[in-house]
Amino acid sequence: MARESTCRFAILGMLCREPMSGYDLRSAIERSVGHFWQESYGNLYPTLERMAEERLVELDPEEHSRGGRVRKVYRVTATGRTALAEWLRRPVLPHVERNELLLKLFFGAQVGPADSLAQVERSRAEAEGLLAALRLIDENVRHSRGDDPELAYQHLSIRAGLHGLEAHLRWCDEAREALQRLERTTVSTKKRKER
Template sequence: MARESTCRFAILGMLCREPMSGYDLRSAIERSVGHFWQESYGNLYPTLERMAEERLVELEPEERTQGGRIRKVYRVTEAGRTALAEWLRRPVLPHVERNELLLKLFFGAQVGPEDSLAQVERSRAEAEGLLAALRLIDENVSQARSGDPEFAYQHLSIRAGLLGLEAHLRWCDEAREALQRVKRTAGSTKKKGAR
């Protein structure tokens, strides 16, 4: 079965929270689910237009900005809510992650341990930054929304991100040790061969 684009369902979920413009949707996605879900403007606007044609969303009466531009604000329709609920009930399709770091490490013997170690160190530094940002989000959301009925559901995604990043950091430490052993072994083999 072909994988259905989930962009539309991310949009429907956001619009169930409140009506938004395309710009507002992109910002809301970045602020809320951005640690595990991304949508580009290039995908967001055409999807919104298709969804309007399918009557999953509709435009609210036009607003003019202070600059005189028309601001298109979308809201979800009953058909959109139904489509989202149906999608939420379907089993998640198996997903094979495309991980460039792991692909590079798999073929790392072609360049040696130093280059692979540098890749791991960059990934570790990035993960540390993401983990710090996600911990701050978790703290802020926990304080601000703990009484909100949607909080428990949303907090599950934050926890998955936190635990995934913590696991990645532990893996980076193991990878660093393994690559340093390879580097030492390669260095001692070169010294023996030079004698």
């Protein structure tokens, strides 16, 4: 399924929670599913307009303003809820992850182990920050006493994010060791050739 099509279902899911403007949708996506799904404003607004034309969403008839500006607030329609439910029941399509770090490492021999190691270290530092933030979210959700039935489902995605980041950190440690060994080997080989 094309990315735009999947975008529409992320929007429908968010609007099932509450009516929102495009800006609010983007913020809600960043705060809730941002560790595994992101949408740009450039994709979000045109998709919302197409969805309104298809009657999956509609503008909330009440006027909403923030700071003196009238905002377009969208809400999901019955047709939109049906479309989301149908999509949720379909099997997940296989996909190939686009991972720039792995692509750079694959071609790392062109620059050497030190540059590749720097890439791994940056990725590790970023993952540590994300993991700390996600652990706080996990803690809040686990200690939430609300009777919101969505919490159990949301917690599953949070746990997947935690496990994925923990696995990435273990891989970074493994990659660091391998690149450091490679660097030592490269240096000793270079010294032998110089003799």
